[in-house]
Amino acid sequence: MKQYSLIELETYQAVVEAGSFNLAADRLSTSAATVSRRISTLESALGVRLLNRTTRNINLTEAGEQYLDDVKNILESVEISEERIGEGKAEAKGELRIAAPLSFGIKHLSPVLPSFMKSHPNIIINLKLEDSQTDLQAEGIDIALRVTQNIKDSSLIATPLCSIPIVICASPDYINKHGKPKSINDIQKYNFLGYSLASNNLKTRLGSNSDPRIGFVANNGDVIREAAINGxxxxxxxxxxxxDDLKNGKLVTIIDNQVKPETLYAVRLSRRFTPTKVKVMVDYLRDTFKD
Incomplete structure (x- = not known):
């Protein structure tokens, strides 16, 4: 039998999880050509086709589906063995892929990462900032930061970091022109600026049975913030x-203490073990952002 190594197995798992050679290449920090070559090496060594390739899609063959479970078990066993051998001896190291909301990542996460990197020089942080909910497995994310009221996905482990107050606000100019609502139920009389990624739990966020009249929707908090500032x-x-906008008067709080706070979570995939690099980062984030 021809030889293959762990790198071919890791590449195979990355291709299946990412759904394409290009995305797997990005995840592995290599080229699509290299990914293709590794898959061909693995298939040649095994003497079977694992993937059906088209110009648009990659699908597992029957043999590929069966082999995938074995590959996952092999790679996880290797990781567990390495973790046990290095526990208490080796320093946390390797690439750590983190996903976070864009605005939070720029304003609050990025400033605290240099201190972590000084303490853990052998960890390479790969930070992905976007407001869509990242698929941890498909994109190879080790830790995702999410602001929500709860995490319902049983395939994830969610560590609460801190409480996030939600503030109902508007510009002074808008309030001068349209008046100030007396309660959350009055909001339906006003133009409401909605966050599209929170649209499903908007009523939950407002903590009432109100049905706000959505006049503008965006998938980024800073865009909504600017719209509010501009009246x-x-x-x-x-x-x-x-x-900062509340402090300098660009925005004013309309209704105090009537909205349920949300929680900042550090989310990771549920697995038999947690790599040291993930453990130390979650601990650092918990200490940094604790209430």
Missing amino acids: FGITALPLFLIE
Whole structure:
């Protein structure tokens, strides 16, 4: 039998999880050509086709499906063995892929990472900032930061880091023109600026049975913030995003203490073990952002 190594197995798992050679290449920090060559090496060594390739899709063959479970077990066993051997001896190291909301990542996460990197020089941080909910497995993310009221996905381990107050606010100009609502139930009379990724739990976020009239929707908190500052309507945003605007008077709080706070979570895939690099980062984030 021809020889293959762990790198071919890791590449195979990455291709299946990412769904394409290009995405797997990005995840592995290599080229699509190299990924293709590794898969061909593995298939040649095994004497079977693992993947059906088209110009648009990659699908597992029956043999590929059966082999995938074995590959996952092999790689996980190797990781566990390495972790046990190095526990208490070797320093945490390797690439650590983190995903976080764009605004939070720029304003609050990025400033605290240099201190962590000084303490852990052998960890290479790969930070992905975007407001869509990242698929941890498909994109090879080790830790994702999410602001929500709860994490319902049983395939994930969620570590609460801190409470995030949600503030209902608007610009002074908008309030002068349209008046100030007396309660959350009055918001339906006003133009509401909605965060599209929170649209499914908007009523939960507002903590009432109100049915706000959505006049503007965006998938980025800073865009909604700017719309509110410019007098487009009322919105409900995390305090960390608008704290400076409240202090300098660009925005004003409309209704105090009537919105349920949300939680900042550090989320990771549920596995038999947690790599040291993930453990130390979660601990650092918990200490850094604790209430």
